[in-house]
Amino acid sequence: MSYSTFNKNQINPLKEPMFFGNSVNVARYDQQKHSVFEKLIEKQISFFWRPEEVDVSRDRVDFQALTESEKHIFISNLKYQTLLDSVQGRSPNIALLPIVSIPELETWIETWSFFETIHSRSYTHILRNLFTDPSEVFEDIVINEEIQKRANDISKYYDDLIFYTQLWQTHGEGEWEVDGAKHIVNMRELKKKLFLCINSVNALEAVRFYVSFACTFAFAERDLMEGNSKIIRLIARDENLHLVSTQQIINLWQYGQDDPEMKEIAEELREEALQIFMNAVEQEKQWAHYLFRNGSMIGLNEEMLCQYVEYIANMRMEAIGFDAPFKQRSNPLPWMNKYLVSDNVQVAPQEAEITSYLVGQIDSEVSASDLGDFEL
Amino acid sequence: MSQVFKVKVNGQHELTVDASQGNTLLEALEQAGLEPHYHCRNGFCGACRVQLTAGDVTYINDPLAFIRPGDCLACCCVPASDIEINQ
Ligand code: FES
Ligand SMILES: [Fe+2]
Ligand SMILES: [Fe+2]
Numbered sequence: 001m002s003y004s005t006f007n008k009n010q011i012n013p014l015k016e017p018m019f020f021g022n023s024v025n026v027a028r029y030d031q032q033k034h035s036v037f038e039k040l041i042e043k044q045i046s047f048f049w050r051p052e053e054v055d056v057s058r059d060r061v062d063f064q065a066l067t068e069s070e071k072h073i074f075i076s077n078l079k080y081q082t083l084l085d086s087v088q089g090r091s092p093n094i095a096l097l098p099i100v101s102i103p104e105l106e107t108w109i110e111t112w113s114f115f116e117t118i119h120s121r122s123y124t125h126i127l128r129n130l131f132t133d134p135s136e137v138f139e140d141i142v143i144n145e146e147i148q149k150r151a152n153d154i155s156k157y158y159d160d161l162i163f164y165t166q167l168w169q170t171h172g173e174g175e176w177e178v179d180g181a182k183h184i185v186n187m188r189e190l191k192k193k194l195f196l197c198i199n200s201v202n203a204l205e206a207v208r209f210y211v212s213f214a215c216t217f218a219f220a221e222r223d224l225m226e227g228n229s230k231i232i233r234l235i236a237r238d239e240n241l242h243l244v245s246t247q248q249i250i251n252l253w254q255y256g257q258d259d260p261e262m263k264e265i266a267e268e269l270r271e272e273a274l275q276i277f278m279n280a281v282e283q284e285k286q287w288a289h290y291l292f293r294n295g296s297m298i299g300l301n302e303e304m305l306c307q308y309v310e311y312i313a314n315m316r317m318e319a320i321g322f323d324a325p326f327k328q329r330s331n332p333l334p335w336m337n338k339y340l341v342s343d344n345v346q347v348a349p350q351e352a353e354i355t356s357y358l359v360g361q362i363d364s365e366v367s368a369s370d371l372g373d374f375e376l
Numbered sequence: 377m378s379q380v381f382k383v384k385v386n387g388q389h390e391l392t393v394d395a396s397q398g399n400t401l402l403e404a405l406e407q408a409g410l411e412p413h414y415h416c417r418n419g420f421c422g423a424c425r426v427q428l429t430a431g432d433v434t435y436i437n438d439p440l441a442f443i444r445p446g447d448c449l450a451c452c453c454v455p456a457s458d459i460e461i462n463q
Contacts, residue, residue, distance in 0.1 A: 036440060036442075039438065039440055040420075040440055043440060237416070240415060240416055240420060241421075243422075244422060247441065248441075248442045251444065252442075255444075255445075315413065315422070315423055315425070318425065319422050319425065319441070319442070321444065331411075334411075337414060337415065340415035340423075341414075341416060341417050342416040342417060342418040342421075
Protein backbone atom coordinates (compact mmCIF):
# COMPACT_ATOMS: atom_id res chain seq x y z
CA MET A 1 0.00 0.00 0.00
CA SER A 2 2.12 2.88 -1.21
CA TYR A 3 1.70 6.29 0.35
CA SER A 4 0.23 9.13 -1.63
CA THR A 5 0.74 12.75 -0.66
CA PHE A 6 -2.74 13.43 -1.96
CA ASN A 7 -5.09 10.49 -1.81
CA LYS A 8 -7.35 10.72 -4.88
CA ASN A 9 -10.12 8.62 -3.38
CA GLN A 10 -13.18 10.23 -1.93
CA ILE A 11 -12.90 9.52 1.74
CA ASN A 12 -14.86 10.54 4.77
CA PRO A 13 -12.31 11.45 7.44
CA LEU A 14 -15.05 11.32 10.08
CA LYS A 15 -15.16 7.56 9.55
CA GLU A 16 -11.43 6.97 9.45
CA PRO A 17 -9.46 5.61 12.39
CA MET A 18 -6.60 7.74 13.76
CA PHE A 19 -4.01 5.51 12.06
CA PHE A 20 -3.77 2.93 9.29
CA GLY A 21 -6.93 3.99 7.49
CA ASN A 22 -6.93 5.95 4.24
CA SER A 23 -4.22 8.54 4.06
CA VAL A 24 -5.39 12.11 4.49
CA ASN A 25 -6.12 14.20 1.42
CA VAL A 26 -7.74 17.54 2.19
CA ALA A 27 -6.35 19.33 5.21
CA ARG A 28 -9.70 20.48 6.58
CA TYR A 29 -10.63 21.25 10.15
CA ASP A 30 -14.23 22.37 9.78
CA GLN A 31 -15.31 18.94 10.89
CA GLN A 32 -13.35 16.73 13.20
CA LYS A 33 -13.51 13.15 14.27
CA HIS A 34 -11.49 13.81 17.41
CA SER A 35 -11.80 17.54 18.00
CA VAL A 36 -9.36 17.43 20.91
CA PHE A 37 -6.43 17.38 18.48
CA GLU A 38 -7.60 20.61 16.87
CA LYS A 39 -7.83 22.13 20.35
CA LEU A 40 -4.33 20.92 21.13
CA ILE A 41 -3.03 22.59 17.97
CA GLU A 42 -4.65 25.87 18.97
CA LYS A 43 -3.28 25.66 22.47
CA GLN A 44 0.21 24.75 21.31
CA ILE A 45 0.33 27.60 18.81
CA SER A 46 -0.86 30.00 21.50
CA PHE A 47 2.24 28.96 23.45
CA PHE A 48 4.61 29.98 20.66
CA TRP A 49 7.93 31.31 21.88
CA ARG A 50 11.41 31.97 20.55
CA PRO A 51 14.51 30.97 22.52
CA GLU A 52 16.29 34.17 21.47
CA GLU A 53 13.70 36.22 23.32
CA VAL A 54 14.88 34.86 26.62
CA ASP A 55 17.95 36.58 27.89
CA VAL A 56 20.35 33.97 29.21
CA SER A 57 23.42 36.19 29.45
CA ARG A 58 23.50 36.27 33.24
CA ASP A 59 23.68 32.50 33.38
CA ARG A 60 27.28 32.62 32.22
CA VAL A 61 28.32 34.32 35.42
CA ASP A 62 26.28 31.93 37.53
CA PHE A 63 27.68 28.94 35.71
CA GLN A 64 31.27 29.89 36.43
CA ALA A 65 30.46 29.99 40.12
CA LEU A 66 28.92 26.52 40.26
CA THR A 67 30.84 23.67 41.88
CA GLU A 68 32.24 20.98 39.59
CA SER A 69 29.51 18.54 40.60
CA GLU A 70 26.84 21.15 39.92
CA LYS A 71 28.34 21.85 36.51
CA HIS A 72 28.21 18.13 35.79
CA ILE A 73 24.53 18.05 36.78
CA PHE A 74 23.67 21.07 34.70
CA ILE A 75 25.49 20.08 31.53
CA SER A 76 24.51 16.40 31.68
CA ASN A 77 20.85 17.35 31.89
CA LEU A 78 21.17 19.64 28.91
CA LYS A 79 22.78 16.82 26.95
CA TYR A 80 19.99 14.45 27.84
CA GLN A 81 17.30 16.96 26.93
CA THR A 82 19.10 17.61 23.66
CA LEU A 83 18.91 13.91 22.89
CA LEU A 84 15.20 13.76 23.74
CA ASP A 85 14.30 16.72 21.60
CA SER A 86 16.52 15.59 18.74
CA VAL A 87 14.45 12.42 18.62
CA GLN A 88 11.13 14.16 19.16
CA GLY A 89 11.82 16.88 16.61
CA ARG A 90 11.76 14.32 13.83
CA SER A 91 10.31 11.01 14.89
CA PRO A 92 6.60 11.80 15.27
CA ASN A 93 6.77 13.14 11.71
CA ILE A 94 8.71 10.26 10.21
CA ALA A 95 6.93 7.48 12.06
CA LEU A 96 3.39 8.75 12.30
CA LEU A 97 2.69 10.99 9.31
CA PRO A 98 2.86 8.12 6.78
CA ILE A 99 0.14 6.23 8.66
CA VAL A 100 -2.13 8.92 10.11
CA SER A 101 -5.65 9.07 8.68
CA ILE A 102 -7.41 12.12 10.07
CA PRO A 103 -6.42 15.71 9.27
CA GLU A 104 -6.62 17.18 12.77
CA LEU A 105 -4.28 14.53 14.14
CA GLU A 106 -1.94 14.86 11.16
CA THR A 107 -1.60 18.57 11.80
CA TRP A 108 -1.23 18.03 15.55
CA ILE A 109 1.72 15.72 14.89
CA GLU A 110 3.41 18.32 12.73
CA THR A 111 2.75 21.08 15.26
CA TRP A 112 4.03 18.93 18.08
CA SER A 113 7.24 18.03 16.27
CA PHE A 114 7.81 21.62 15.26
CA PHE A 115 7.74 22.70 18.89
CA GLU A 116 10.31 20.05 19.72
CA THR A 117 12.60 21.76 17.22
CA ILE A 118 12.15 25.01 19.13
CA HIS A 119 13.31 23.13 22.21
CA SER A 120 16.35 21.86 20.35
CA ARG A 121 17.22 25.34 19.19
CA SER A 122 16.89 26.64 22.71
CA TYR A 123 19.63 24.28 23.95
CA THR A 124 22.00 25.76 21.41
CA HIS A 125 20.98 29.20 22.62
CA ILE A 126 21.76 28.23 26.22
CA LEU A 127 25.04 26.47 25.44
CA ARG A 128 26.39 29.12 23.11
CA ASN A 129 26.06 31.55 25.94
CA LEU A 130 27.94 29.32 28.37
CA PHE A 131 30.77 28.19 26.12
CA THR A 132 32.70 29.95 23.42
CA ASP A 133 32.59 26.65 21.55
CA PRO A 134 29.83 24.25 22.68
CA SER A 135 30.92 21.50 20.24
CA GLU A 136 32.34 19.31 22.94
CA VAL A 137 29.01 19.18 24.73
CA PHE A 138 27.10 18.26 21.58
CA GLU A 139 29.67 15.74 20.44
CA ASP A 140 29.56 13.93 23.76
CA ILE A 141 25.87 13.14 23.28
CA VAL A 142 26.69 10.35 20.82
CA ILE A 143 29.62 9.10 22.89
CA ASN A 144 28.45 9.30 26.48
CA GLU A 145 27.43 5.84 27.65
CA GLU A 146 24.75 6.99 30.06
CA ILE A 147 23.04 8.94 27.29
CA GLN A 148 23.44 6.08 24.83
CA LYS A 149 21.65 3.65 27.14
CA ARG A 150 18.63 5.92 27.04
CA ALA A 151 18.87 6.76 23.36
CA ASN A 152 18.49 3.13 22.46
CA ASP A 153 15.28 2.64 24.41
CA ILE A 154 13.84 5.88 23.18
CA SER A 155 14.44 5.32 19.50
CA LYS A 156 13.95 1.58 19.11
CA TYR A 157 10.12 1.54 19.06
CA TYR A 158 10.04 4.37 16.58
CA ASP A 159 12.66 2.71 14.38
CA ASP A 160 10.79 -0.58 14.42
CA LEU A 161 7.51 1.03 13.42
CA ILE A 162 9.21 3.07 10.70
CA PHE A 163 10.96 0.03 9.25
CA TYR A 164 7.82 -2.11 9.13
CA THR A 165 5.76 0.73 7.71
CA GLN A 166 8.32 1.14 4.93
CA LEU A 167 8.21 -2.58 4.15
CA TRP A 168 4.44 -2.49 4.09
CA GLN A 169 4.28 0.60 1.90
CA THR A 170 6.78 -0.73 -0.63
CA HIS A 171 5.94 -4.47 -0.61
CA GLY A 172 2.56 -4.84 1.08
CA GLU A 173 1.65 -7.55 3.55
CA GLY A 174 3.69 -10.74 3.49
CA GLU A 175 6.93 -12.26 4.61
CA TRP A 176 9.94 -10.31 3.45
CA GLU A 177 13.63 -10.88 3.75
CA VAL A 178 15.90 -7.90 4.25
CA ASP A 179 19.65 -8.30 4.81
CA GLY A 180 19.16 -11.95 5.66
CA ALA A 181 16.48 -11.34 8.28
CA LYS A 182 12.83 -12.39 7.83
CA HIS A 183 10.04 -9.94 8.61
CA ILE A 184 6.37 -10.75 8.80
CA VAL A 185 4.33 -7.78 7.73
CA ASN A 186 0.61 -7.68 8.31
CA MET A 187 -1.84 -5.13 9.63
CA ARG A 188 -2.07 -6.70 13.07
CA GLU A 189 1.72 -6.59 13.50
CA LEU A 190 1.88 -3.01 12.25
CA LYS A 191 -0.79 -1.94 14.71
CA LYS A 192 1.00 -3.66 17.55
CA LYS A 193 4.18 -1.81 16.70
CA LEU A 194 2.23 1.42 16.60
CA PHE A 195 0.73 0.70 20.01
CA LEU A 196 4.11 0.04 21.59
CA CYS A 197 5.62 3.07 19.93
CA ILE A 198 2.92 5.40 21.25
CA ASN A 199 3.35 3.94 24.72
CA SER A 200 7.06 4.52 24.55
CA VAL A 201 6.59 8.12 23.41
CA ASN A 202 3.99 8.59 26.12
CA ALA A 203 6.48 7.44 28.76
CA LEU A 204 9.08 9.77 27.29
CA GLU A 205 6.82 12.81 27.49
CA ALA A 206 5.51 11.71 30.90
CA VAL A 207 8.62 11.14 32.97
CA ARG A 208 11.84 11.46 31.03
CA PHE A 209 12.20 15.21 31.43
CA TYR A 210 11.39 15.53 35.08
CA VAL A 211 14.74 14.76 36.68
CA SER A 212 16.23 17.45 34.53
CA PHE A 213 13.37 19.88 35.20
CA ALA A 214 13.74 19.36 38.95
CA CYS A 215 17.46 20.17 38.85
CA THR A 216 16.85 23.28 36.75
CA PHE A 217 14.18 24.57 39.09
CA ALA A 218 16.29 23.72 42.13
CA PHE A 219 18.96 26.06 40.71
CA ALA A 220 16.27 28.67 40.11
CA GLU A 221 15.14 28.36 43.72
CA ARG A 222 18.63 29.57 44.60
CA ASP A 223 18.36 32.38 42.03
CA LEU A 224 20.89 30.63 39.78
CA MET A 225 20.78 29.98 36.05
CA GLU A 226 17.50 31.85 35.77
CA GLY A 227 17.60 32.39 32.02
CA ASN A 228 17.88 28.66 31.58
CA SER A 229 15.06 28.12 34.03
CA LYS A 230 12.80 30.47 32.10
CA ILE A 231 13.41 28.49 28.93
CA ILE A 232 12.82 25.20 30.72
CA ARG A 233 9.52 26.51 32.09
CA LEU A 234 8.37 27.14 28.54
CA ILE A 235 9.55 23.70 27.50
CA ALA A 236 7.82 22.04 30.45
CA ARG A 237 4.55 23.68 29.50
CA ASP A 238 4.88 22.34 25.95
CA GLU A 239 5.79 18.85 27.17
CA ASN A 240 2.65 18.68 29.26
CA LEU A 241 0.65 19.32 26.15
CA HIS A 242 2.50 16.64 24.20
CA LEU A 243 1.87 14.21 26.99
CA VAL A 244 -1.84 14.93 26.96
CA SER A 245 -1.93 14.10 23.26
CA THR A 246 -0.37 10.66 23.70
CA GLN A 247 -2.64 10.02 26.68
CA GLN A 248 -5.59 10.94 24.49
CA ILE A 249 -4.53 8.51 21.76
CA ILE A 250 -4.04 5.66 24.24
CA ASN A 251 -7.34 6.31 26.01
CA LEU A 252 -9.30 6.64 22.76
CA TRP A 253 -7.99 3.20 21.83
CA GLN A 254 -8.64 1.66 25.24
CA TYR A 255 -12.20 2.92 25.39
CA GLY A 256 -12.97 1.70 21.89
CA GLN A 257 -13.60 5.23 20.64
CA ASP A 258 -11.43 4.71 17.61
CA ASP A 259 -10.18 1.59 15.83
CA PRO A 260 -11.79 -1.47 17.52
CA GLU A 261 -8.74 -3.58 16.69
CA MET A 262 -6.58 -1.14 18.65
CA LYS A 263 -8.82 -1.77 21.65
CA GLU A 264 -8.03 -5.48 21.41
CA ILE A 265 -4.35 -4.76 20.99
CA ALA A 266 -4.37 -2.43 24.00
CA GLU A 267 -5.68 -5.30 26.09
CA GLU A 268 -3.36 -7.86 24.54
CA LEU A 269 -0.23 -5.74 25.05
CA ARG A 270 -1.14 -4.21 28.39
CA GLU A 271 1.73 -5.90 30.23
CA GLU A 272 4.24 -4.87 27.61
CA ALA A 273 3.03 -1.29 27.76
CA LEU A 274 3.35 -1.38 31.53
CA GLN A 275 6.90 -2.64 31.20
CA ILE A 276 7.84 0.15 28.81
CA PHE A 277 6.67 2.67 31.38
CA MET A 278 8.40 0.96 34.29
CA ASN A 279 11.65 0.77 32.33
CA ALA A 280 11.50 4.48 31.65
CA VAL A 281 10.97 5.17 35.35
CA GLU A 282 13.90 2.93 36.26
CA GLN A 283 16.15 4.65 33.73
CA GLU A 284 15.26 8.03 35.14
CA LYS A 285 16.21 6.89 38.62
CA GLN A 286 19.53 5.64 37.26
CA TRP A 287 19.96 8.98 35.60
CA ALA A 288 19.50 10.70 38.97
CA HIS A 289 22.18 8.39 40.33
CA TYR A 290 24.56 9.30 37.52
CA LEU A 291 23.94 13.02 38.00
CA PHE A 292 24.77 12.95 41.68
CA ARG A 293 27.70 10.55 41.56
CA ASN A 294 30.18 13.39 42.07
CA GLY A 295 28.14 15.10 44.76
CA SER A 296 24.69 16.62 45.24
CA MET A 297 23.46 20.14 44.86
CA ILE A 298 21.84 22.30 47.51
CA GLY A 299 18.16 21.51 47.90
CA LEU A 300 18.20 18.23 46.00
CA ASN A 301 19.64 14.76 46.31
CA GLU A 302 19.26 11.44 44.57
CA GLU A 303 16.66 10.14 46.96
CA MET A 304 14.37 13.16 46.64
CA LEU A 305 14.69 13.05 42.88
CA CYS A 306 13.76 9.38 42.76
CA GLN A 307 10.76 10.05 44.98
CA TYR A 308 9.71 12.81 42.62
CA VAL A 309 10.01 10.49 39.62
CA GLU A 310 7.78 7.99 41.41
CA TYR A 311 5.28 10.68 42.32
CA ILE A 312 5.08 11.87 38.71
CA ALA A 313 4.99 8.30 37.37
CA ASN A 314 2.02 7.41 39.58
CA MET A 315 0.00 10.29 38.19
CA ARG A 316 0.99 9.58 34.60
CA MET A 317 0.29 5.87 34.85
CA GLU A 318 -3.16 6.36 36.34
CA ALA A 319 -3.95 8.65 33.42
CA ILE A 320 -3.67 5.70 31.03
CA GLY A 321 -5.42 3.16 33.20
CA PHE A 322 -2.63 1.54 35.19
CA ASP A 323 -2.68 1.30 38.96
CA ALA A 324 -0.22 3.61 40.64
CA PRO A 325 2.72 1.29 41.34
CA PHE A 326 4.64 3.47 43.81
CA LYS A 327 3.84 4.46 47.35
CA GLN A 328 5.02 8.04 46.89
CA ARG A 329 1.60 9.76 46.86
CA SER A 330 2.57 13.20 48.09
CA ASN A 331 4.74 15.67 46.23
CA PRO A 332 8.27 15.51 47.67
CA LEU A 333 9.28 18.73 45.84
CA PRO A 334 6.32 21.07 46.34
CA TRP A 335 8.23 24.08 44.97
CA MET A 336 8.24 22.40 41.53
CA ASN A 337 4.60 23.27 41.02
CA LYS A 338 5.08 26.98 40.77
CA TYR A 339 7.34 26.43 37.74
CA LEU A 340 4.82 24.13 36.08
CA VAL A 341 1.76 26.36 36.32
CA SER A 342 0.56 27.68 33.00
CA ASP A 343 0.26 31.42 32.94
CA ASN A 344 -3.06 31.53 31.22
CA VAL A 345 -4.47 31.26 34.68
CA GLN A 346 -3.70 34.05 37.05
CA VAL A 347 -1.99 32.74 40.10
CA ALA A 348 -1.08 34.76 43.14
CA PRO A 349 2.01 36.79 42.22
CA GLN A 350 3.95 35.41 45.16
CA GLU A 351 3.35 31.91 43.86
CA ALA A 352 4.74 32.25 40.40
CA GLU A 353 6.10 34.91 38.17
CA ILE A 354 4.27 35.49 34.96
CA THR A 355 5.87 34.20 31.80
CA SER A 356 4.79 37.20 29.76
CA TYR A 357 7.85 38.96 30.98
CA LEU A 358 9.95 36.14 29.69
CA VAL A 359 9.03 36.75 26.13
CA GLY A 360 10.21 40.22 25.25
CA GLN A 361 13.75 40.96 26.26
CA ILE A 362 14.62 41.04 29.88
CA ASP A 363 17.19 43.55 30.95
CA SER A 364 20.22 41.60 31.86
CA GLU A 365 21.83 43.13 34.84
CA VAL A 366 25.37 42.23 33.96
CA SER A 367 27.90 44.95 34.18
CA ALA A 368 31.29 44.94 32.52
CA SER A 369 32.99 44.38 35.86
CA ASP A 370 30.98 41.20 36.38
CA LEU A 371 32.42 39.84 33.19
CA GLY A 372 35.90 41.17 33.75
CA ASP A 373 37.35 37.78 34.60
CA PHE A 374 36.00 35.95 31.63
CA GLU A 375 37.26 35.60 28.16
CA LEU A 376 34.55 36.30 25.68
CA MET B 377 -31.28 27.45 42.76
CA SER B 378 -28.61 27.33 45.39
CA GLN B 379 -25.10 26.79 44.12
CA VAL B 380 -23.74 25.76 47.49
CA PHE B 381 -22.65 22.14 47.52
CA LYS B 382 -20.95 19.77 49.89
CA VAL B 383 -17.69 18.16 48.83
CA LYS B 384 -16.57 15.07 50.66
CA VAL B 385 -12.89 14.23 50.23
CA ASN B 386 -11.48 10.73 50.80
CA GLY B 387 -14.55 9.91 52.85
CA GLN B 388 -13.36 12.11 55.70
CA HIS B 389 -13.06 15.85 55.11
CA GLU B 390 -16.15 17.72 54.20
CA LEU B 391 -16.17 21.19 52.79
CA THR B 392 -18.78 23.51 51.39
CA VAL B 393 -18.26 25.08 47.99
CA ASP B 394 -20.24 27.89 46.49
CA ALA B 395 -20.07 27.16 42.77
CA SER B 396 -21.32 30.62 41.88
CA GLN B 397 -18.17 32.20 43.32
CA GLY B 398 -16.10 31.19 40.31
CA ASN B 399 -13.61 29.20 42.38
CA THR B 400 -12.57 25.90 40.88
CA LEU B 401 -12.76 22.67 42.80
CA LEU B 402 -8.96 22.77 42.98
CA GLU B 403 -9.01 26.20 44.63
CA ALA B 404 -11.66 25.05 47.07
CA LEU B 405 -9.50 22.08 48.05
CA GLU B 406 -6.50 24.35 48.51
CA GLN B 407 -8.46 26.79 50.64
CA ALA B 408 -9.41 23.85 52.82
CA GLY B 409 -5.69 23.08 53.21
CA LEU B 410 -5.85 19.76 51.39
CA GLU B 411 -2.82 20.16 49.09
CA PRO B 412 -4.34 18.80 45.91
CA HIS B 413 -2.05 17.86 43.00
CA TYR B 414 -1.70 20.24 40.10
CA HIS B 415 0.67 21.49 37.42
CA CYS B 416 -0.84 23.63 34.69
CA ARG B 417 -4.06 24.74 36.45
CA ASN B 418 -5.42 25.09 32.97
CA GLY B 419 -6.92 21.74 31.99
CA PHE B 420 -4.15 20.48 29.75
CA CYS B 421 -1.88 18.33 31.87
CA GLY B 422 -4.14 16.06 33.89
CA ALA B 423 -2.12 16.42 37.11
CA CYS B 424 -5.17 17.52 39.10
CA ARG B 425 -7.15 14.38 38.27
CA VAL B 426 -9.29 13.13 41.18
CA GLN B 427 -11.77 10.29 41.37
CA LEU B 428 -15.36 11.46 41.37
CA THR B 429 -17.23 8.77 43.27
CA ALA B 430 -20.58 10.54 43.64
CA GLY B 431 -22.29 13.56 42.13
CA ASP B 432 -21.56 15.71 39.11
CA VAL B 433 -19.26 18.55 38.14
CA THR B 434 -19.45 21.24 35.47
CA TYR B 435 -16.39 22.28 33.49
CA ILE B 436 -15.84 26.02 33.41
CA ASN B 437 -12.93 25.61 30.97
CA ASP B 438 -12.86 23.04 28.23
CA PRO B 439 -10.26 20.50 29.41
CA LEU B 440 -7.79 19.01 26.91
CA ALA B 441 -6.74 16.09 29.07
CA PHE B 442 -8.68 12.86 28.61
CA ILE B 443 -11.17 12.40 31.41
CA ARG B 444 -11.52 8.72 32.16
CA PRO B 445 -14.95 7.61 33.37
CA GLY B 446 -15.13 8.18 37.12
CA ASP B 447 -12.48 10.93 37.12
CA CYS B 448 -12.62 14.69 37.03
CA LEU B 449 -10.07 17.47 36.58
CA ALA B 450 -10.23 19.67 39.64
CA CYS B 451 -8.51 22.70 38.11
CA CYS B 452 -11.24 23.43 35.62
CA CYS B 453 -14.49 22.26 37.20
CA VAL B 454 -16.97 23.28 39.88
CA PRO B 455 -19.42 21.01 41.68
CA ALA B 456 -22.84 20.74 40.07
CA SER B 457 -24.27 18.78 43.00
CA ASP B 458 -23.00 17.49 46.31
CA ILE B 459 -19.99 15.40 45.37
CA GLU B 460 -17.60 12.86 46.80
CA ILE B 461 -14.02 12.68 45.56
CA ASN B 462 -10.91 10.67 46.32
CA GLN B 463 -7.47 12.06 45.81
S1 FES C 1 -3.69 21.07 36.78
FE1 FES C 1 -3.29 20.57 34.69
S2 FES C 1 -5.19 19.70 34.08
FE2 FES C 1 -5.63 20.44 36.04
FE1 LIG D 1 10.54 18.89 23.78
FE1 LIG E 1 7.60 16.75 23.79
